[in-house]
Amino acid sequence: MSLAETTADTADATRSTAATPFPRRRGAFGRLLRSELGLTLGRRRNQLLLALLTAVPVLLGIVLAIVSDSAYAGQGPGFIDRVAGNGLFLVVTSLFLCTPFLLPLVTSIAAGDAIAGEAGAGTLRYLLTVPVRRGTLLAAKALAVMAFMLVAVALVTAAALLAGGLLFGFDDLSLLSGQEIPLMDGVLRMLGVAGYVAMSLTGLVAVGLFFSTLAEVPVGVMAATVVVAIVSTVLDSLPQLSAIHPFLLTHHWFDFAEFLRFEVSWSLLGQGLVVQAAWVAIFGSLAWARFTTADITS
Template structure:
């Protein structure tokens, strides 16, 4: 295309109707997954179940049922559970760590790179930017969870026998059913991380220092888990965004108990609304001086 033709095209369409703006979401997700940091975090997450599986395989010891996370003792009989074990081990720290990095970086990272002002004068629209940033963080939550579950399931199939699995309720389910349960666990864990993402997004609007926002988000997830383990504060527990994080077990009973799934979803939605509103309140009127 000659340059004249290009400028002609550009001038003829430039003042048309605005697009809905899916291009920005696509761009946001592609930028997220073009960063080496994102892939490094996903690789570390995938290593968690791989290391567990190798450790169990090499020592050939069957940990006794009382110690270690649920299902660890089942791994040697059924490799399909490695993914679920990996995700249970990653929930308290590894997953919130990576989600904290992505959510905390969302606005503060753009501010510190100097790209925030260029997005705003494009003009991106401040609300639209918050929504796109949040959706990208949610996509990362899913990718992070799947990295653990998929890597765990694959290494499990490679190192251990595959067959019917025994659930917490004592029932036995077949291979396809086990894979479906693993996917359900992934969905549960992804939803569990959505509240934390909203908190990270809000903190990210408060500062131009991305590391600070990341650290604050991660610390909050740890604090919430500590509070959740103090029995004297049991009145507070149902309100903590980490309260249902380890409720995954309910999906591994027969029949499935949907209680924690429902309560968790409602709780996470409440956190999204609350911190989404706070992020909007802060960011929509903020002077961008970075």
């Protein structure tokens, strides 16, 4: 072999070696993310939770159909009374009832299992032997929990649309301000409601992941995460603390009602998303700092 050929082969090998780490890292993260998604969505308990959440709009629709002509008709928030006239309102009603407790509970369970569950089971130590950075592993787990939460909101929305259409039918959407918009615009508004609810839970995901890095008992993490949402709601109800209300985790959770107004206040919705982004940034950073420096021995 000539000197020129040898030099060329060496250069090719050098380029190949230099280029290898990036595809491997991307491939490793993709495999890790798929594994975390499969683990989170494949757990029997999580599947049961999703099934129960999906049943909520169906049961709610049946109950509202039964009482629509009784003395209980007209009680509750205005959009609940409108379900009998338009099945689209079942989406708002279902998310309104699931947002204060059920969706946060499901999110907390997934976040608690993400790290604390594996630490308690003794599998986290072996997972850390995978040749990826701890920050990368945390990102994969966070995305898996986020995906589980999105699936939960999507299933509630889809079940509400199906049950609402079958039980009450669809019609042009009559907004809370009195105006009517076409049916397809109404469907888009309902999808906007679902999207905003999902985005409003991202801060809770970050809180749950941070707590999950602090303990090895997932039940405690789940309880602590739910308590954060409950305490935020209690503080938000105290007028004496109005100065901190805009910064509380749950303060903007029900701003999705803006989608039921003719003129949507995008600035108000934006404020809610900014607050969630701040909670994600703060508790995501705390989770990263804890997870990347902790001495994992179990």
